[in-house]
Amino acid sequence: MSAGLSPGAGHALELAGLTRRYGAFTAVQDVSLSVASGEFLTLLGPSGSGKTTILMMVAGFTEPSEGHVRLDGRDITVLPPERRDFGMVFQGYALFPHMTVAENVAFPLRVRGISRAARDEKVKAALDLVQLDRFADRKPAQLSGGQQQRVALARALVFEPALLLLDEPLSALDKKLRGELQEELKTLHRRIGRTFINVTHDQEEALRLSDRVAILDHGRLVQQGTPQDLYERPKTRFVADFLGRSNFLAGTVREVRPGAMALLAGATRLVQAVPEGSPRLALGAPGVLALRPEKITLLAAGETADTEVTGAIAAWSYHGTGFALAVQTADLGLLQVALPAWRAPIAPTEGMPVRLGWPADASVPVAEDSHAA
Amino acid sequence: MRRDLGWWALLLPAFLMMTVLYVAPILQVLAISVTEPTLGTGNYERLLSNAGVQRVILTTLRIGLLTTGIALLLGYALAYVIALARPAAQRWWLLGVLLPLWISVLVRAFAWVTLLRRQGLVNQGLQALGAIDSPLQLVWNEFGVVVGMVHYMVPYAVLPMLASMREIDPRLLVAARGMGASRGMVFGRVFLPLSLPGVVAAAVLVFIFSLGFYITPAILGGGKTLMTAEWIKLQILDLVRWGMGAMLATVLVGAILATLAVFSRVVDLRRLFGARA
């Protein structure tokens, strides 16, 4: 562990009823969220979902129209950004082009009036942490995108901030580099144990990095939870669609029993597991189930499943690890099916008749979104 | 707002200087025009009765319009050639426009006197060539004033017109040629209409500058061609008639602001003066 950056000392943040309006437009509406000390939280949403506005309110650049921001229980809603002691990695990094890497990283220490000797030591430690000690005397323009990103990270961490805010930190990088830096960022978070708040529109990045993800849509917090929780049990159609891919099966509730229910879509009976405590749909009500393509299996002759449907392959493509099939069915429309390529039971051809099936706990009931798109 | 307080404080020195040392003295001029020698609109009534003032105003308008017209014509040709020149050539052309712009007005007026007076280089040259017998009266009259003023105004005419010509997509011109239009048609139907906003901006700029111009008319007019600015100076420094001087100064400011107001829909003021890139 480096001398300058001690582990631990994370801080807890609480957002209460945060709202931001610009004239008649509401960018963020009544968002309440708490971030535990040492947690890695990601605000995920499409562009215009309000995620960046929330980060700007946390950082202090934007004042909320309503609501509060609290750090360890202290209200900091109106505290100006320069007095919050938060580290921040800006979109596009915002490195000072007229300063060297070392001067950039020293900047937060310089503004705090820290002595030259102490400054040099901390800068070296921070650059070591991101493995850039050899580039201390370069100008940002002489570095690659990935290196610039790491300078921004070192600069945000060097003064041991209470909180690290990341605004789309990896969006300017190409895909392969992004993957490597995701790993680095995750390792870094584990090593220094500080509270990280990340903003991104990249769902894969959110799933890979975060302890917890908060999904935003049209300025509202739609759902929050661990990545696995969100992926396996999306509450709304938007979440199921935005995180990964889903088939949406619409039907009418026909049977309700303890632990399970069945919906009817045309002549197809959709069997849905209902775990203890989850909300139940009433008999006769319309319902929508979300079903991941990889949870559908191709049934061999004589094989059965909780839900079964027949159809014909309308289109298919090969992706190395698997096949993506689009299967036309009479009752459920077009179903997306992901089939592992290794020892696939069939060689797909267009028009080939297939029988599909999935267990009762493969799909989840989801609510339609509250706003009309 | 509270958070921006520090930024507002940055405006303070310039704001104070501008209000106390610029706006206040000018407001005082406006005030004098209705308070001296007596309270009321007496000074303004002279506009209707005093033939001297009327002549000065007419001379100013006539020279202003003439200057604007000639400066626009010459400036347009220059801006047009610059806009269509290769980048390397553009730099030289621009140098020819910007250098005179920043040379002292006084130096330029002096140069014109040297050239145009009775024993000046132009008359000497023409006489040596035998083109004329006796020297021509080229300066200390309206001709001299217009020559000097146009010389001063052409760069101000070129800059806004060039800016608007540079916004014209050159591919449009090539496309028009490709569709069979002659050079004249491309100019008349495509280039000229698209450059018109720049022409209007240049006209406004040159016209309002010519209305209040002092040094060039004073030197090249030789006291015979009296324009507004020099008349104001005469009233105040020589005749000590503050009321009359302040009155015409007010009329001058009013005319300039009115011109700007009329054209403010067509011309972005801040852009005209380069405050907005």
Add this chain to the structure above:
Amino acid sequence: MTGGYGAGHLAKALAWTTVLYLVLPITIVLPVSLTDQRFLSLPYETLSLRHYANIFASPAWLAAISQSFALAVASTLLAVVAGTLCAVGCWRLSRRASDLVRVLMLLPLIIPSIVYAVGLYRWFGRLDLLDRFLGVALAHAVTAIPYVVITVSAALAAFDARLEQAARGMGASLPQTLRWVILPRIAPGIASGAIFAFIHSWDELVMVLFITSRQVFTLPRKMWDGINENLDPTMAAVAMLLVAFTILLLWLDGALRRRRGGDA
């Protein structure tokens, strides 16, 4: 740039005529200043530097030059500080909020200096600033502010606003952000503004005619008297020095701009 479309012969001829009309009369001052005669003329037999020697032997000309220089330096300093801070403030504050201030700062470009000079004559009489160095320096500074505001605003337009945000986010106060982040980035724009403010004061005559008499006697004032009283080749030599000085300053400005261009 246009490939298939260039200017026609008529336009080119007119453009050349215009450029010659702009430049030639100014260049005529050079040979006249080198004349061997005692009156304004082209050199007859030989080139002579005696009229330049006259300037440097004349205490009156030297005093006017040094006074103009001191005034230009003082007013440039004032205008640069006030104008730069104002441009930065306007840039950072929302456009609507600071629009009035922007328009105010452009007034000296719109209102003829004769009107301002008349106002100053009365106003400075009241403040006891007539015929005093401080008075002229203030008047020149105020009227030079627009040049600084315009060049600095242009430099700020190319400045990435996130850098300012980043500095504040890392704990920098407003003065620290200004000193360490904003000013170093817009320094070339400030230098340009300073050069134009300097030229403005160095050449300014109309205000000086009204608010000075004997204590303050600037170079343009001395030239003005010369043109109106005795037209002699010394005037040409002075004019030539002014032209050379202006070209030097413009070259400096160009060099600064090129450096800024290479840096970005």
